[in-house]
Amino acid sequence: MENYRECSKKVKDVSLQELRDRLAEFARVRGWDQYHSPRNLLLALVGEVGELSEIFQWKGEVEKGLPNWSRDDKEHLEEELSDVLLYLVQLADVCGLDLGQAALTKILKNAQKYPVLNPTSTT
Numbered sequence: 001m002e003n004y005r006e007c008s009k010k011v012k013d014v015s016l017q018e019l020r021d022r023l024a025e026f027a028r029v030r031g032w033d034q035y036h037s038p039r040n041l042l043l044a045l046v047g048e049v050g051e052l053s054e055i056f057q058w059k060g061e062v063e064k065g066l067p068n069w070s071r072d073d074k075e076h077l078e079e080e081l082s083d084v085l086l087y088l089v090q091l092a093d094v095c096g097l098d099l100g101q102a103a104l105t106k107i108l109k110n111a112q113k114y115p116v117l118n119p120t121s122t123t
């Protein structure tokens, strides 16, 4: 596990494109493309969201920054968040969508839908 962590720490500014390409290669060399249909990837994504939710289940409210969490708990959270991201990136890819561009466009759309009425407000 430590080797994986060392490896991933060295990569900075990870792009969605890089993740997409790495995941496509990961699936291709294993012959898993045939199973990675939009529907299957969506179901896998939902399953991982469930695993992510389990980490927070029954804990009550959690402080930002997770100051009271152990290193192991944080590592577990990193893994489940990553699983969700990786399936999401693959889902967008097999649907032929540019997820990064779509997300940027959606942020702009959100800003138009929810204009800043009071710039000093924190909500």
Ligand SMILES: Nc1ccn([C@H]2C[C@H](O)[C@@H](COP(=O)(O)OP(=O)(O)OP(=O)(O)O)O2)c(=O)n1
Residues within 6 Å of the ligand: 027, 032, 035, 051, 082, 083, 086, 087
């Ligand atoms: N057909 C598959 C199977 C796995 N993965 C990748 C995407 C996820 O990042 C991770 C999911 O692997 P597991 O199904 O083994 O799930 P977990 O890592 O959550 O293991 P577990 O469910 O045992 O906790 O592997 C993938 O891309 N395509």
